[in-house]
Amino acid sequence: MFKEGMLALVGAGFWETIYMTLVSTFFAYLIGLPLGLILVVTDKDGIRPMALVHQVLGVLINIIRSVPFLILLVAIMPFTKAVVGTVIGAKATIVGLLVAAAPFVARMVESSLKEVEKGVIEAAQSMGASPLQIMLKVLLPEAKPSLLVGSAIAITTILGYSAMAGFVGGGGLGAIAINYGYYRGQTDIMYIMVILLVIIVQVFQEAGMRISRHSDKRL
Amino acid sequence: MAEQNTMIRLSGIKKRFRQKGGELEVLHGIDVEIAKGEIFGIIGLSGAGKSTLVRCINLLERPTAGKVYLDGVELTALPERELRQQRRSMGMIFQQFHLLMQRTALENVCFPMEISGVPKAKAKERAIELLELVGLADRTDSYPAQLSGGQKQRVAIARALATEPKVLLCDEATSALDPNTTAGVLALLKDINERLGITIVVITHEMSVIQEICNRVAIIDGGKIAEMGSVEEIFRTPKTKIGQELVYHEGSNREAYVGKLPHCYRVVFKGGISNEPILGRMMIDCNGVVNILSGNTRHIEEQVYGQMILQFPEEKELREKMIGYLIEKGVVVEEVEYV
Structure with missing residues (x-):
């Protein structure tokens, strides 16, 4: 069923997908992690309540999150072009992915950090810890297992987005599924791509859960 | 200070x-x-x-x-x-x-x-x-x-x-x-x-x-x-109501007598006299009996204290005689609120 060269194409698509997913997850966390921290810290019962910052950031995040991913991808094309010089292919997709994923990651981080018991933060304050020390030495380390579970969810969500980006000229397995499976009617290729995506999701999810469980000292 | x-x-x-x-x-x-x-x-x-x-x-x-x-x-x-x-x-x-x-x-x-x-x-x-x-x-x-x-x-x-x-x-x-x-x-x-x-x-x-x-x-x-x-x-x-509540409460079934039984008193014995049979002597000397509702001992700052909740007899004269006897022996006696 495979034509010559198909295997190479799929292989390239596979690595492209992995590359897009990991790179955009990395950048999404680079932006989303501090944003999540700011959300928690500036909340009204946080360690540095700042109502205005909290609200503005919250609304901004909600706006980006409420735009459907494909529309967002198209809407920010001028920005994408300015950043990476192109609107198609893996590089362009990464820009779209991280813009879409960073607010999502911020919310995931926020909910993980909120799981940290308030009393533990209070104990650190009673020892004279500064807000920065509480963030770096209490909030993040104590929320680590939950953050790791969150990152597994983020990676798999971003992977799903990256496949969608195939519709508007993105690379990777999604693009192959759409170009060959959908436009050319080669349904078998489409199914293979779907199976591959399912396997990748399973691997990332399972790995994330295992690392989280292993790192959690509460068990 | x-x-x-x-x-x-x-x-x-x-x-x-x-x-x-x-x-x-x-x-x-x-x-x-x-x-x-x-x-x-x-x-x-x-x-x-x-x-x-x-x-x-x-x-x-x-x-x-x-x-x-x-x-x-x-x-x-x-x-x-x-x-x-x-x-x-x-x-x-x-x-x-x-x-x-x-x-x-x-x-x-x-x-x-x-x-x-x-x-x-x-x-x-x-x-x-x-x-x-x-x-x-x-x-x-x-x-x-x-x-x-x-x-x-x-x-x-x-x-x-x-x-x-x-x-x-x-x-x-x-x-x-x-x-x-x-x-x-x-x-x-x-x-x-x-x-x-x-x-x-x-x-x-x-x-x-x-x-x-x-x-x-x-x-x-x-x-x-x-x-x-x-x-x-x-x-x-304890001088205040809340103070009494907290002190009496300890180890006694307070609910059983507060406000329910008349003539209840809390007596506190200090140190050595906890070991003397003051209560027994009082009952013999005054020729009357008391009902013991609760009792325990406490160590406070290296001192032994006994506290008891006692119900004294109905008869006023006898009751006052008994209480007077205890106070004379250096025992703190205090009436428990009765509504």
């Missing part, structure tokens, strides 16, 4: 919380002086404001009005950075321990030293010493989840002592522990007080905790200090 002997001074502390539909004042002007080296108890029923009060001492809660002094320094006047510095000279332990769950016992004790910039090797050395002091030398590498409640509180105590504080604040530190573990933790606190000379403030709702380790006590009720004095004084003659 001379200023140089005072460790903590609270003056006119008020605390209001903003709530739905207005403000709620939980502390209505509290004045307390706690001397250097003493173990000071603050007791009250839940909702009395005692936890808010202890949080006002290290300004985890900022009082709405009033001043807090620590060893002569007015904490309420300090900027954030200097306040954090001062907090390092006040350790605090909590009912729910609040240990860092992802750190070992040793790393937990190192935590406050990390924050204040103590070199790692030195911090570790001191943390091991402290864990030895609290009797956990063999659990340094255990995570909190692997420790029992009492062990967790011991780690918390070691952690609170890491920065060599002048004061240790204990917020219901034994309320989540069983009686045996409680006794162990209280003995440890007393030992720390004696060995290191640290001033200890104990917040609790249990009179037994106060009697076990405190020198002086303040009873807080409805956001005010109802009564304050030496533990002995308060135990022998």
Whole structure:
């Protein structure tokens, strides 16, 4: 069923997908992690309540999150072009992915950090810890297992987005599924791509859960 | 009390919380002086404001009005950075321990030293010493989840002592522990007080905790200090209703007689006379009997006290004769409220 060269194409698509997913997850966390921290810290019962910052950031995040991913991808094309010089292919997709994923990651981080018991933060304050020390030495380390579970969810969500980006000229397995499976009617290729995506999701999810469980000292 | 002997001074502390539909004042002007080296108890029923009060001492809660002094320094006047510095000279332990769950016992004790910039090797050395002091030398590498409640509180105590504080604040530190573990933790606190000379403030709702380790006590009720004095004084003659409630309650089935039976009296025997059969002699000499409703003994500051709730006879003359007999023998007799 495979034509010559198909295997190479799929292989390239596979690595492209992995590359897009990991790179955009990395950048999404680079932006989303501090944003999540700011959300928690500036909340009204946080360690540095700042109502205005909290609200503005919250609304901004909600706006980006409420735009459907494909529309967002198209809407920010001028920005994408300015950043990476192109609107198609893996590089362009990464820009779209991280813009879409960073607010999502911020919310995931926020909910993980909120799981940290308030009393533990209070104990650190009673020892004279500064807000920065509480963030770096209490909030993040104590929320680590939950953050790791969150990152597994983020990676798999971003992977799903990256496949969608195939519709508007993105690379990777999604693009192959759409170009060959959908436009050319080669349904078998489409199914293979779907199976591959399912396997990748399973691997990332399972790995994330295992690392989280292993790192959690509460068990 | 001379200023140089005072460790903590609270003056006119008020605390209001903003709530739905207005403000709620939980502390209505509290004045307390706690001397250097003493173990000071603050007791009250839940909702009395005692936890808010202890949080006002290290300004985890900022009082709405009033001043807090620590060893002569007015904490309420300090900027954030200097306040954090001062907090390092006040350790605090909590009912729910609040240990860092992802750190070992040793790393937990190192935590406050990390924050204040103590070199790692030195911090570790001191943390091991402290864990030895609290009797956990063999659990340094255990995570909190692997420790029992009492062990967790011991780690918390070691952690609170890491920065060599002048004061240790204990917020219901034994309320989540069983009686045996409680006794162990209280003995440890007393030992720390004696060995290191640290001033200890104990917040609790249990009179037994106060009697076990405190020198002086303040009873807080409805956001005010109802009564304050030496533990002995308060135990022998609680003056306020809340004081009596807290003292009588201990180990007696108060509900069975308060307001239900007439002519009930609480009698307190001090020290040696607990061993004499005063009660028996009284019944023979006065030719009348009393009904014993409850009784127990307490150790307060190395002294033995016996307390009993007795129902005296109906006949007024006989009753007064018996009470007079007891008072003459140096026994404190006080009528229990009868409605």
